Amino acid sequence: MKRPIFIMLVLVAIAFAGPMLMKKSDGTPFMESPLDLFSTSSTGSQNNEMSVNTTQSFYKWQDEDGTWHYSDQPGEGQEIETVTVNTNTNLIQGLRTVKKKEIVEEKKPEPKAEAPRLSLPMTVPMEKVSKMMNDASNMQQVMDNRTKQIEKATHGR
Numbered sequence: 060m061k062r063p064i065f066i067m068l069v070l071v072a073i074a075f076a077g078p079m080l081m082k083k084s085d086g087t088p089f090m091e092s093p094l095d096l097f098s099t100s101s102t103g104s105q106n107n108e109m110s111v112n113t114t115q116s117f118y119k120w121q122d123e124d125g126t127w128h129y130s131d132q133p134g135e136g137q138e139i140e141t142v143t144v145n146t147n148t149n150l151i152q153g154l155r156t157v158k159k160k161e162i163v164e165e166k167k168p169e170p171k172a173e174a175p176r177l178s179l180p181m182t183v184p185m186e187k188v189s190k191m192m193n194d195a196s197n198m199q200q201v202m203d204n205r206t207k208q209i210e211k212a213t214h215g216r
Contacts, residue, residue: 113147 078090
């Protein structure tokens with residue numbers, strides 16, 4: 060039982076270490092060792108990438124109409140601001156904009172119509188209330204009958 064477990068562990072170790080030991084046609088390994096991430100020497104490829112300049116500059120300016128322009132080439136005759144960005148972070152600080160004050164027109168209160176005799180919160184005219192009450196009573200009877208039929212069907216078995 061110990062031998063199959065040992066063989067499985069060796070195969071798993073080879074599967075993980077194999078891509079780090081095998082080389083591509085250009086001589087670099089297929090996969091970097093996870094230990095290279097913690098290396099402080101400048102020989103690791105990860106550290107070589109970090110030592111490369113990762114900043115990029117671009118120019119921005121605002122024209123007479125207030126439109127912002129961005130370019131990798133400075134514009135002529137404009138007040139230009141140079142913005143430097145670290146390309147590894149992929150973040151640019153947002154621009155602050157000044158909100159324009161909106162002009163709000165004051166609404167004049169509309170004259171109120173003559174108030175009804177009864178100030179009840181109703182959406183149905185008083186003439187239709189009795190019909191609505193009859194309809195509600197009929198609907199209640201229908202629901203009661205349905206409930207009785209359901210009870211007979213479930214308890215009658």
